Amino acid sequence: MPSIALPYGDGERDFKVPSSWQLTTARPTPAPTVANLELAISEAVQNPWMQVARLRDRVEPGQRVSIAITDATRPSPDSLFLNALLHELKNGGVSEKDITLVFALGMHRRTTEEEQKEKLGAWFGKLRTVDAHGGDLEAYRALGELTSGATQTFPEPVPVELHEAILDCDVLLATGIVEPHQYAGFSGGRKTVAIGCASANTISVLHGVSFLEHSGTRLGRIENNPVHEALVLGARKARLQFIVNLAMSAEGEPLRVLAGEPEPTHEELVRSCSEQAWVPVGEEPFDAVVLGIGSPKDANLYQASRALTYLAFGPRPPLREGGWVVIAAPCPEGMGQGAGEQAFLKGMQSASNPIDVVAKLRADGFGAGGQRAFMVAKALTHYRGAVLGASHASTAPSCHMKGIASLDEIASVLPAKARVLVVPHGLATLPLQS
Structure with a gap:
């Protein structure tokens, strides 16, 4: 079974991929970087x-x-x-x-x-x-x-x-x-x-x-x-x-x-x-997108969920309606420990589904941190979300997402030959449909 290497915490982690998936990796045009x-x-x-x-x-x-x-x-x-x-x-x-x-x-x-x-x-x-x-x-x-x-x-x-x-x-x-x-x-x-x-x-x-x-x-x-x-x-x-x-x-x-x-x-x-930043990835939408993040942004879901919303609210998202967004993140802090992070959790738990979360937050308003709940819930009205490899089992379900330990766990809900986009740096690489 093939695997993909993604940033994960302070290092990288290999995740096995179903052999039937048709993989595309979002690669930006190489540019000189700072040597020293x-x-x-x-x-x-x-x-x-x-x-x-x-x-x-x-x-x-x-x-x-x-x-x-x-x-x-x-x-x-x-x-x-x-x-x-x-x-x-x-x-x-x-x-x-x-x-x-x-x-x-x-x-x-x-x-x-x-x-x-x-x-x-x-x-x-x-x-x-x-x-x-x-x-x-x-x-x-x-x-x-x-x-x-x-x-x-x-x-x-x-x-x-x-x-x-x-x-x-x-x-x-x-x-x-x-x-x-x-x-x-x-x-x-x-x-x-x-x-x-x-x-x-x-x-x-x-x-x-x-x-x-x-x-x-x-x-x-x-x-x-x-x-x-x-x-x-x-x-x-x-x-x-x-x-x-x-x-x-x-x-x-x-x-x-x-x-x-x-x-x-x-x-x-x-x-x-x-x-x-912007990387065209072809005209045909994908069935799923797998996003890497890395430290320090993958320490909690408040920060890691940016990868979902960056993908969802770009100019031309490369994912079909109802497709899966998978965020590889250990999230050792769970939702996050600050006041803003806790406001995010409260907002995500304010209703039983993303559509109602959006409606409630739009009607009632929200304080600092609640904006992340509003944007994540809006994204989840168009796409399904999963967190891959989180340290705490409750982290993803708290935000109307699925917690998974391997990519096999979403294979059954995707086409047999699913088209899957891999974005190793989900907060820096911005893929868009050509």
Whole structure:
């Protein structure tokens, strides 16, 4: 019996495939990737995009600097980013005692000590750290409302409430990963600050029905995207001055590193990412799609379920109506442990089937985290879902999906010679029907 190798946790796992299946693998056009990531980051920080002023020339001795860094669910090489940023700050005369590292959690769970050690590397324990958790409302300040962006009036006003740790500074920096994102088009850039360091109130509006169902809110597109435009304005209100970001290839490899002023730097990395992300896979729809993810996104179903919705809500999904989406993910945290993850579970369990979940959430509304339930349930009104290899038997059924230990378990509900698409990197490779 043939097998396929998929990212699974920190490594790979081979899954046997019924010999009658007709397999196609989504492979992006090969692109040069970053050979030496540490060197590439250092060079990017020393040579900012569009030849703008270096970071060392933007700071002065005695200034307070905050650096917003990603949470544990992002594969961001933050320790390497910090090496380069802190070297520049030191050369600009900034003292370590004046630097604060802000974990941009949004509504995800707080970082553990082990995760902080991994994220910060040699800087663990040397600098002040703060968790910006959107539920700690007393730590957030209101900076007004956003009613319109560069190209449109927003579907509803967006309250801008940002964490005090990124406001009580003279200079604000941010790290990030640029990869496809369901609502913002692409992650990175402005998002680390405008969502990661925003309150539950801000996050709830930007992830609410009015934004999610707006025609401009699309995976892999920032043009005329209201979520993107709101995030850009939120980052401006935070006075975000300088970023260093890594764009990921469609195979989940480091593609390009840039540093510089937030908007042009992010837009250039989006262009690099867009050129690789979309992969045509033919005209005939498939009977099933098997998706790999890998660490850290496959640690819980809240994150891993993105693979389902990325496939379902792309421009031309390559799967027939009623086909199967299989997500290979160990999900050792089950649904996830943060407030947003628990809101996701609550939303998925609010009705007995996906159609009723969508109707209930659309009628009642939902807070931060509920948006994932809304989008997953919408996807499941068109496709069947399964989680392959989950650590806990209850994880998939909690979300109206089937938990399976092997691909044989869905073979009986597929045609004998099923056409099956394999996407090894389901959050970075975006397959579409030709």
